[in-house]
Amino acid sequence: MKTSTQVILLFLFLFLAAGATVSVTAQSLSSVDVSSLSDAQIQRLVQQATAQGMSVDQVIEIAKARGASDQQIDDVRRRILKESFDEEVQAKGASAVKKGTEKDVWMMTNDELYDYSIKAEFIATEKAKKVFGFQFFNSDKLSFEPSVNIPVPKDYILGVNDELTISIWGASQRTYALTVDHNGALLIPEAGTIQVQGKPFDEARKLILKRLTGIYSGMAGGSPNTWADVTVTGMRSIKVNVLGEVMVPGTYTLPATASAFNALYLSGGPNEHGSFRGIKILRDNKVFKVLDVYEYLINGNGSNNIVLRDQDVIMVPPYQTRVEMAGRFKRTGYFELKEGENLAKLLDYAGGFKPEAYKEAVSVTRLTDHQRRMVDVEKGDYAGFKPANGDSIWAGEVLKRFENRVILSGAAMRPGVYALTDGMTLSDLLTKAQGVKEDAF
Numbered sequence: 001m002k003t004s005t006q007v008i009l010l011f012l013f014l015f016l017a018a019g020a021t022v023s024v025t026a027q028s029l030s031s032v033d034v035s036s037l038s039d040a041q042i043q044r045l046v047q048q049a050t051a052q053g054m055s056v057d058q059v060i061e062i063a064k065a066r067g068a069s070d071q072q073i074d075d076v077r078r079r080i081l082k083e084s085f086d087e088e089v090q091a092k093g094a095s096a097v098k099k100g101t102e103k104d105v106w107m108m109t110n111d112e113l114y115d116y117s118i119k120a121e122f123i124a125t126e127k128a129k130k131v132f133g134f135q136f137f138n139s140d141k142l143s144f145e146p147s148v149n150i151p152v153p154k155d156y157i158l159g160v161n162d163e164l165t166i167s168i169w170g171a172s173q174r175t176y177a178l179t180v181d182h183n184g185a186l187l188i189p190e191a192g193t194i195q196v197q198g199k200p201f202d203e204a205r206k207l208i209l210k211r212l213t214g215i216y217s218g219m220a221g222g223s224p225n226t227w228a229d230v231t232v233t234g235m236r237s238i239k240v241n242v243l244g245e246v247m248v249p250g251t252y253t254l255p256a257t258a259s260a261f262n263a264l265y266l267s268g269g270p271n272e273h274g275s276f277r278g279i280k281i282l283r284d285n286k287v288f289k290v291l292d293v294y295e296y297l298i299n300g301n302g303s304n305n306i307v308l309r310d311q312d313v314i315m316v317p318p319y320q321t322r323v324e325m326a327g328r329f330k331r332t333g334y335f336e337l338k339e340g341e342n343l344a345k346l347l348d349y350a351g352g353f354k355p356e357a358y359k360e361a362v363s364v365t366r367l368t369d370h371q372r373r374m375v376d377v378e379k380g381d382y383a384g385f386k387p388a389n390g391d392s393i394w395a396g397e398v399l400k401r402f403e404n405r406v407i408l409s410g411a412a413m414r415p416g417v418y419a420l421t422d423g424m425t426l427s428d429l430l431t432k433a434q435g436v437k438e439d440a441f
Helices: 001-010 010-015 040-048 057-063 071-092 102-106 110-114 136-140 201-212 260-267 291-298 341-349 427-434
Strands: 161-171 174-179 185-188 192-195 226-234 238-244 250-255 279-283 286-290 313-316 322-327 333-336 361-367 371-380 392-395 404-406 416-419
Touching: 001 286, 010 226, 102 341, 136 260, 161 201, 174 185, 185 201, 192 201, 192 361, 250 260, 260 279, 291 341, 361 427
Parallel strands: 238 313, 322 392
Antiparallel strands: 161 174, 161 226, 185 192, 238 250, 279 286, 279 313, 322 333, 361 371, 361 392, 404 416
């Protein structure tokens, strides 16, 4: 079922727009009413499209270029998936269809269609949930799930099994659906082979267009009558190993544009004992990059969230120094420190004090070899105090009392709370309260 869907999904639009032929015209597809098609039409068009051997990504790009809307694409996806499901039920019997229900088929995600890994399921400990950074990889409202429905960037590095579509229009019209072969080359009919493996997409695109001018003379000169463009319509998949102190270690399959955060998201991120600040990206058995998630969480700096390559290894080591922040801090929980970082830096990670916090000092509970001991750190020493692994730091609250409050009640014109200033007399207070009422005695 999945294979046939990948081959024909959305190619339906091309047949509808071109009178049930495989030639691609400039006619817009925006007016096509998918719901008006009969099941027999869907089946016939699926059979014709399957014979073309085009991938789903190639078809999507062409359909969008001809004006197909996202809604039309979704409608066709569901019609074709339903037809595939019905055929499987007829062939095997309802009880033998492993996927379960028709709803399962209709609601297939991109990960299921493209055989990419989905987010691993696990049960985190309560302590792990309190570690700063846990929610970054496990929030319902924040997803680093890799996307396959985005254009590749110009610096995307081409590799074996990438699928490219070359569209030619104008005086000459033709579409090439090509795949980078195991030698890293594209074979363009009449134009020969072009080595593209390891090249940025923008560079390879220019080489392809230059080669095409040799067989399409209308593309050359100052007044061309033939134009061409190249798009990546099917990304190869890569396999990445996520190891060490992560929620679910394993091998994950991702699109070739996936980043380190994408892989960590799928694995659930560092576990209760894992480091968020010294994550190693190993490439060719060497440390290629060290990832500090705090750089993104605190500063929004994602420059070290690199694009992964096939067979990269993400190694999450155990943390070295972790400190608990409790009390009147804006963020509480467990925070990781690098060597040399002080209490002032830790306060930055915790977002600073809450307004009601006592800021002149904090209390530190420290573990020794045999017991615990208390350390009071004054405000002036924050920058020089180095927290130790296992420390628990507490910020208290200011006293619930006033240093200069006076309450006026009774037969005053404006009873209430007033500030007591130096040298203030009762007469001064009554003047502030606009005197006493007429019936006062």
